[in-house]
Amino acid sequence: MLELRELCKTFYAGTVNERKAIDHVNLTVPEGEFITLIGGNGAGKSTLLKLISGSYLPDSGSVTLSGKDVTYLPEHKRARNIGHLFQDPLMGTAPSMTIEENLSLAYLRGTHRSLAPATSRKNAAFFREKLRELDLGLEDRLKTRVGLLSGGQRQAITLLMATISTPKLLLLDEHTAALDPATADKVLALTRKIVRENTITTLMITHNIQSALDCGDRTLMMQQGKIILDLSGKERERMTVEKLLELFRQKSGEQLDNDRMLLS
Amino acid sequence: MSDVALRGAVELGLVYGLVAVGLFLSYRILNLADLTVDGSFTLGAASSIMLTAAGMPWLGILAAVLTGAAAGFVTAFLQTKLKIQSILAGILTMTALYSINLRVMGGKASVNAINLTTVFSFFKDTFGDFGKLLLIGIFLAVVLAALVLFLNTQLGLSVRATGDNENMVRSSSINGNFTKTLGLVVANAMVGLSGGVLAQYQQSADAGMGIGVVVIGLASLIIGEVIFGNLLYFLCKRRTMLTGVISAVCGSILYRIIIGLVLQYNTLPALKFLNITTSDMKLLSSVIVVIAISYPVARDAVKLRGQKRKLKQTDGGKENG
Numbered sequence: 058m059l060e061l062r063e064l065c066k067t068f069y070a071g072t073v074n075e076r077k078a079i080d081h082v083n084l085t086v087p088e089g090e091f092i093t094l095i096g097g098n099g100a101g102k103s104t105l106l107k108l109i110s111g112s113y114l115p116d117s118g119s120v121t122l123s124g125k126d127v128t129y130l131p132e133h134k135r136a137r138n139i140g141h142l143f144q145d146p147l148m149g150t151a152p153s154m155t156i157e158e159n160l161s162l163a164y165l166r167g168t169h170r171s172l173a174p175a176t177s178r179k180n181a182a183f184f185r186e187k188l189r190e191l192d193l194g195l196e197d198r199l200k201t202r203v204g205l206l207s208g209g210q211r212q213a214i215t216l217l218m219a220t221i222s223t224p225k226l227l228l229l230d231e232h233t234a235a236l237d238p239a240t241a242d243k244v245l246a247l248t249r250k251i252v253r254e255n256t257i258t259t260l261m262i263t264h265n266i267q268s269a270l271d272c273g274d275r276t277l278m279m280q281q282g283k284i285i286l287d288l289s290g291k292e293r294e295r296m297t298v299e300k301l302l303e304l305f306r307q308k309s310g311e312q313l314d315n316d317r318m319l320l321s
Numbered sequence: 322m323s324d325v326a327l328r329g330a331v332e333l334g335l336v337y338g339l340v341a342v343g344l345f346l347s348y349r350i351l352n353l354a355d356l357t358v359d360g361s362f363t364l365g366a367a368s369s370i371m372l373t374a375a376g377m378p379w380l381g382i383l384a385a386v387l388t389g390a391a392a393g394f395v396t397a398f399l400q401t402k403l404k405i406q407s408i409l410a411g412i413l414t415m416t417a418l419y420s421i422n423l424r425v426m427g428g429k430a431s432v433n434a435i436n437l438t439t440v441f442s443f444f445k446d447t448f449g450d451f452g453k454l455l456l457i458g459i460f461l462a463v464v465l466a467a468l469v470l471f472l473n474t475q476l477g478l479s480v481r482a483t484g485d486n487e488n489m490v491r492s493s494s495i496n497g498n499f500t501k502t503l504g505l506v507v508a509n510a511m512v513g514l515s516g517g518v519l520a521q522y523q524q525s526a527d528a529g530m531g532i533g534v535v536v537i538g539l540a541s542l543i544i545g546e547v548i549f550g551n552l553l554y555f556l557c558k559r560r561t562m563l564t565g566v567i568s569a570v571c572g573s574i575l576y577r578i579i580i581g582l583v584l585q586y587n588t589l590p591a592l593k594f595l596n597i598t599t600s601d602m603k604l605l606s607s608v609i610v611v612i613a614i615s616y617p618v619a620r621d622a623v624k625l626r627g628q629k630r631k632l633k634q635t636d637g638g639k640e641n642g
Contacts, residue, residue, distance in 0.1 A: 110492075131496075132491050132492075133490075133491045133494050133495055133496050133497065134494065136491060136492050136493065136494035137494045140492070141492050147486075148486070148488050148489065149486075149488075149489055149492065150486065150489055151481075151482045151485035151486040151489050151490075152485060152486065153485050154478075154481060154482060154485060158478055158481075158482075159482075159489075161475075161478060162478055162479065162482055162489075162490075162493045162495070163493050165475055165493070166493050166494045167494055170474075170475040170476045170478075170479050170495065171474070171475055171476065172471070172474045172475070172476055173474060173475055174473060174474060174475075175473055175474055175475045175477065175478035176473075200559075218493070219492070
């Protein structure tokens with residue numbers, strides 16, 4: 058499904074600030090797998106997702122999606138098959154356009170934008186249906202400008218936009234981190250529901266080790282641009298937060314920023 | 322204001338209304354300050370007047386639209402492919418166009434087409450005094466209807482989203498560079514049309530006629546939004562592409578009426594010492610734009626000062642007590 062080969066990315070190469078963000082990463086993700094990705098600040102988690110989505114282009118290595126080499130494909134072309142959510146809930150929606158218009162744009166993803174009307178009654182009914190599933194009372198507010206909604210509502214809509222025409226791959230970059238705990242739980246539950254119902258291959262970055270172990274099928278830990286731990290199956294089922302932190306100390310010889318990770 | 326002067330103001334307002342609507346697209350919707358306008362306006366006028374002089378006024382209007390669109394394309398290319406900042410890209414095109422416009426006009430700074438057949442001739446002969454107004458109205462109605470319909474298509478929606486959130490546009494698999502280019506091409510085509518119609522309306526074009534058009538357009542757009550935009554919002558309880566476009570045109574008409582009034586009454590004792598002439602209108606336009614854009618900042622600063630003073634007073638009260 059998704060295949061990363063010897064992927065490398067260095068920022069500010071040749072200057073004193075040179076930083077190897079991604080260092081020869083290899084990863085194979087089978088179809089339908091839900092991976093959670095953890096690691097300290099600057100470990101390269103976000104960069105890895107951006108290399109997959111095309112926001113950054115790698116220095117070397119390759120990215121293959123469904124057997125097709127997409128390493129240097131522009132971001133907007135890759136977006137046909139990839140949904141990408143960020144920590145900032147404002148990034149995924151157009152504030153001065155209505156919920157209906159935002160969803161319409163997302164619904165047309167991968168198709169050719171024509172001179173046909175942007176909104177239709179048939180689509181509106183479908184969107185209302187989908188919004189009802191979010192259970193945030195947004196189904197009657199199709200004509201509301203997205204800029205008037207709260208961060209949590211906007212992130213939920215972004216999630217809906219990313220998945221409304223089912224993507225092959227969903228990238229979640231701490232998409233609940235900027236939300237209050239109750240809303241974050243709700244958005245996370247929604248994410249799990251949508252991913253499970255559509256069996257979308259998913260990579261999710263989280264700072265919450267507990268939810269990294271609770272969600273999905275496989276957990277990766279990154280450190281200094283490398284994947285240093287790859288947990289799945291029985292080993293992962295038996296894993297606890299304490300054991301994981303201990304493993305991290307052994308593997309990296311460093312103390313993990315565990316206060317933030319445990320408390321978040 | 323006499324009937325003739327008022328009709329003249331409305332006619333000019335409608336012609337320049339195309340510029341205001343073009344800026345509505347580039348400045349409001351795409352969120353780009355597009356200075357190409359000063360050049361593409363003159364380019365449209367130059368193309369139009371030359372073809373009128375050659376006896377092909379309708380072809381002149383078509384040429385004005387196409388050359389304006391081409392100017393917009395060049396600016397968009399500089400911005401999206403060569404990564405030149407949007408303002409600088411516009412300035413570069415505008416400056417380059419100054420030379421090109423002179424070449425289009427055969428090296429002369431101004432060209433007349435007096436007593437030649439223009440697109441207005443037929444309408445003036447058939448409908449009399451209101452003929453010009455009728456034709457301008459038709460132009461405007463067709464262009465605005467097409468624009469509003471376009472902005473509500475799938476493609477138009479992508480253009481609108483580009484100015485709103487480019488990140489979201491990319492992740493919806495839309496090529497943001499393409500939509501930006503499309504928007505600038507359409508906006509400058511409208512500006513070119515405005516210049517082309519104006520040239521035949523006044524039967525002349527000159528190389529300096531585009532100077533300050535972008536600011537005049539912005540002033541009209543802002544006047545329109547403040548007065549008519551809010552009025553329409555009050556009446557129909559929502560803001561749509563249609564209300565935005567209509568308020569821009571109304572703003573342009575009001576702008577011309579204001580100018581007419583100022584010029585008519587500039588000999589009044591209260592205004593006489595200022596000695597206002599037509600050439601002062603660009604200063605007035607700039608001032609209007611500055612005030613309109615800085616108004617929210619000034620309002621917040623005044624409000625904050627009030628709050629600070631209030632806090633100081635209550636704090637002082639406690640200390641004394």
